Amino acid sequence: MAPMPQSAQAQGAPTVWQKMKMGAMMGTGVGLTIGFIFGSYSILRGGAGPRGVLSTLSQYMLSSAATFGFFLSIGSVIRNDTPAQWEAARLQMLPPIMHSRNQGLAIVKARWEQEKAKRSS
Incomplete structure (x- = not known):
């Protein structure tokens, strides 16, 4: 590059x-x-x-x-x-749009665990 x-x-x-x-x-x-x-x-x-x-x-x-x-x-x-600092702060507060494959898998597994815990209780 x-x-x-x-x-x-x-x-x-x-x-x-x-x-x-x-x-x-x-x-x-x-x-x-x-x-x-x-x-x-x-x-x-x-x-x-x-x-x-x-x-x-x-x-x-x-x-x-x-x-x-x-x-x-x-x-x-x-x-x-709008000052640049405000825009940067606003963007930092947003959730990331794209995750890596490992992060996405971890999120899905955590949601599955939460659903299993809800069903078992």
Whole structure:
């Protein structure tokens, strides 16, 4: 198995600021696309208006990019706001999902013994 690159090991989890920037960039990209689609449809349907095609389309694109970017940046921080220590503690409290063959056999034998003890008493 090949070792991981040094930069990936040393970097760790992204900070809150990095998460917010990433959410804002994704939201801006989505907003620009949605603004282009709805702005183009609006221009084709009702005309460009007194300011012209480019100005009207850019207003649609920029306003939707700002809105989507703002809300996705907040959402990405809220979604990932749980501290890593809490997540690690929660995972430690869960029972293991998979057991080795020997552990599974021991669990089954213990359950059989409990059932035998219940039936005999």
